[in-house]
Amino acid sequence: MPRKILLILIVFAIIFALIPIKVHAAGITVTINGQNVVFEQKPIVKDNTTLVPMRAFFEALGAKVDWDWRTKTVTAVRDGISIQLVIGQKIAKINGENYELAVAPQVIDGYTYVPLRFVGEALGDEVVYDNGHIIINSIFSISNITSEKDLYILIKNALENTEEEITFTPGDSYNSLIRKDNSSDEIFSRISDIVELVLSHHPEVGYIKEWTVSVNSYNNVIKKISVKFGxxxxxxxxxxxxxxxxxxAKEIIEQIIKPGMSDIDKAKAIHDYIIKNTKYDYENWLNNTIPPESYTAYGVLIKGMGVCQGYTAAFNLLAQLAGIDSLGVSGTGLNYGVPMPHAWNMVRIDGKISYIDVTWDDPVPDQGDNVIYGYFNITEEQLAKDHSWDKEKFSGKYFDYK
Incomplete structure (x- = not known):
């Protein structure tokens, strides 16, 4: 090849090397939590990966951002999740663990860009692509759960407020507890067990018929768990x-609770009121046609009709208003020698735990004001003669889950 031609080719090669490689700046739109977000520096697509301006994107997601110019490291923190990205490197860190990126963070036209999907999902958000439109549902306001008690209280409060859904991030200690065998089924089972426990302890808030558990994870790390109530x-x-x-319930308490009453007298007054003003829904029980409200405090206190769960719920509600610690208990009771599903109350009075089964103290068929006290304020040993229950799930510690 002539020397002159070779020199020309070298010059062209140098010039080409100096020209920045243009990436595709697509007409991408981004929505975060239902709000359209317009970035001053437009999102860019490179190697089928959407890149967005670093600081603007992190701040839109509610993350705190730190930039170390010496190491060219971006650190973003939100809800206990820490993400570290280094310019030009395809290895990122989430809470200290390494993850490989399809495209490295990079500086384009003087601005730092980061991969959108990786960042969003690393924070536990839902990222959906729809024909050039990116929808992100951010969860930066969700609860961080570190124990069974935290989750129990979160669920109980949600049901008290008739919320449709709760979403939370499991802390490291609770994360390891709920996924001992590392399977999704185990996670669903453990979360459902807590929902069932809350409903058993607090039937007064349990106006639900079903619930679903969903898990959002990234690289086998749980980012969020949602429970939706029906x-x-x-x-x-x-x-x-x-x-x-x-x-x-407040009207009833004003009517039956008198000044100077002891807690045991208050419990007796509540026990008696429910029995005198409620009929057991026996006909529907026989025909397997029990309406939903018969399982609730509403059925007992408003309609005057209920089954054991409704009696338990009504007692709980009134006891709480009277300042008495009361929890529902679910188990079985012997009905002519046959174990049948049943519910009753566990109370803590003067520091001592005892049991009250209002349903079994209410004669069937209904006898008006006739009240029985065979299952009022009895001991565990006495109750266990014809009742069975899981004593670990219905232990005194749950009185303090408030």
Whole structure:
């Protein structure tokens, strides 16, 4: 090759090397939590990976951002999740663990760009691509759960407020507890066990018929868990039912609780009121046609009709208003020698735990004001003669899960 031609080719090669490689700047739109987000520096697609301006994106997601110019490291923190990205490197860190990136963070036209999907999912957010439109559902306001007690209280409060869904991030200690065998089924089972426990302890808040558990994870690390509740009636109707029964419960307490009463006298007054004003829903029980409200405090206190779960819920609600510690217990009771599903109350009075089964103290068929006290304020040993239950799930520690 002539020397002159070779020199020309070298010059062209040098010039080409100095020209920045253009990446595809697509007409991408981004929505975060239902709000359209417009970045001053437009999102860019490179090697089928969407890159976004670093600081603007992290701040839109509610993350705190730190930039170390000496190491060219970006650190973002939100809800206990820490992400570290280094310019030009395809290895990122999430809470100290290494993850490989498809495209490295890089400086383009003087601005630092980071991979959108990796960042969003690393924070536990949902990232959905839809024909050039990116939808991100951010969860930076969710609860961080570090123990069974935390989750128990979160679920209980959500049901008290008739919430449709809860979302939380499991802390490291609780994360390891709920996934001992590292399977999704185990996670679903453990979360469902807590929901069932709350509903058993607090039937007064349990106007739900079903729930679903979903898990969002990234590279085998759980980022968030959601529990969605399905109520027995539309939520607006359930809220009205709760308002009505809460108003009624307060009226009952004003009527039956007198100044100077001891806690045991208060418990007796509540026990007697429920029995005198409620009929066991025996016909529907026989025909297997029990309506949903018969399982609730609403059925007992408003309609005057219920089954054991409703009696238990009503006692819980009234006891709490009277300042008495009370929890529901689910187990079985012997019905003519045959174990049948049943519910009753465990109370803590003067520091001592005893049991009250209002349902079994209410004669069937109904006998008006006739009240039985065979299952009022009895010991565990006495109750265990014809009742069975998991004593670990229904232990005194749960009185303090508030």
């Amino acid at each position: 109520y027995i009636y539309p939520r607006s109707e359930v809220k009205k039912m709760k308002d009505e029964v809460n108003t009624k």
